[in-house]
Amino acid sequence: MSNPDTFDVVVIGGGPAGATAANDLAKMGRSVLLLDRAGRIKPCGGAIPPQAMRDFDIPESVLAAKVNSARMIAPSDREVDMPIDGGYVGMVDREHFDEWLRTRAAENGATRQTGTFEKIERDSDGTAVVHYRPGQGRSSTETATVRARSIIGADGANSFVGKHYVPGYETVKYVSAYHEIVRAPANDSGADFDGTRCDVYYQGDISPDFYGWVFPHGDTISVGVGTAVPGFSLRTACTELRRRAGLEQAETLRREGAPIPLEPLKRWDNGRDILLAGDAAGCVAPASGEGIYYALAGGRLAAEAVNEFCTSGNPKALKKARQRFMKAHGKVFWVLGIMQKFWYSSDKRRERFVSLCADPDIQYLTWEAYMNKRLVKARPGAHFRIFFKDMAHLLGVVPSNR
Missing domain, CATH: 3.50.50.60 (FAD/NAD(P)-binding domain)
Structure with a gap:
């Protein structure tokens, strides 16, 4: 210079x-x-896909944890596991x-x-x-x-x-986000927590229009919620989320809040x-x-x-x-925006959304698209099957417990 x-x-x-x-x-x-x-x-929440690590030369040494599955939790407390076949999601603090x-x-x-x-x-x-x-x-x-x-x-x-x-x-429009970083519990604590799994809560009292999360970060955990609804108490929802996850007694290390653009x-x-x-x-x-x-x-x-x-x-x-x-x-x-407005609008729809997550085709396409940030072409028939299944759920033809 x-x-x-x-x-x-x-x-x-x-x-x-x-x-x-x-x-x-x-x-x-x-x-x-x-x-x-x-x-x-x-x-x-700290999730980072393998494609980001490849594109931006990020070594695995910066990861706090590797996640090989997600658990989706419906308003009825029904749990749907989504294992990652042959891959992982990196977690960072x-x-x-x-x-x-x-x-x-x-x-x-x-x-x-x-x-x-x-x-x-x-x-x-x-x-x-x-x-x-x-x-x-x-x-x-x-x-x-x-x-x-x-x-x-x-x-x-x-x-x-x-x-x-x-x-x-x-x-610009925002979702307000809040999370608490807590110390990960010991294996014998009784908490329903897995350090290789992300838990996502689609429950209206946890978030009326977004979701709550429990994401592992190695020795710590991010427990958080988000919403665009004015007046909704994020701290109260986060406290309840910690109770449901068995983490109410975990040591709180820090609390943070900020807007997230929509x-x-x-x-x-x-x-x-x-x-x-x-x-x-x-x-x-x-x-x-x-x-x-x-x-x-x-x-x-x-x-x-x-x-x-x-x-x-x-x-x-x-x-x-x-x-x-x-x-x-x-x-x-654009697609994700439509999905959020529709599926996150009521507990009835959230219940059906979690049911969809149990479908193997949806799981495959979701993880492939997330991890690699590209459209999946290997199984073209899966797109058609998902379309008809999605329409069946939208029209209420399929019971939400299937």
């Missing part, structure tokens, strides 16, 4: 999207400042996983700075000037500035960058030099709430678009991040 106070890119936010964007841009030879607020841990991603970005050339983002102003020549407070917390009165040819806002759902600098951001924003850039990524852009899958893989993917696409912008100077390059993301994942998001 000819000027140490000027960067090609300033990335605001060091979660999976921001850290991946910073890492990729640094490897491209761009000067990058990764600005992250200390102590922020997003409430997250975001406190350690996100830090590993940030450290990797720094090792590959990004400049790390702990601090709290304040605002963006413009220099006399129109260059963006990023203001932030260095250090931990908001108590510091010291303000620092850096110039940026471009900015990636990866500061999470309810993004300050998006809200203040990207037109249309106020249209759909990708219509616009991710300001048409000039700012681009959103990850949760800030709404890259969370409906129905499942899966966000880590899509944050990694969104961060990479943001890096590619910003790199093109830095090369050409044409702001239209920034729009390619959303275009490429929606081309790759838009259809899946």
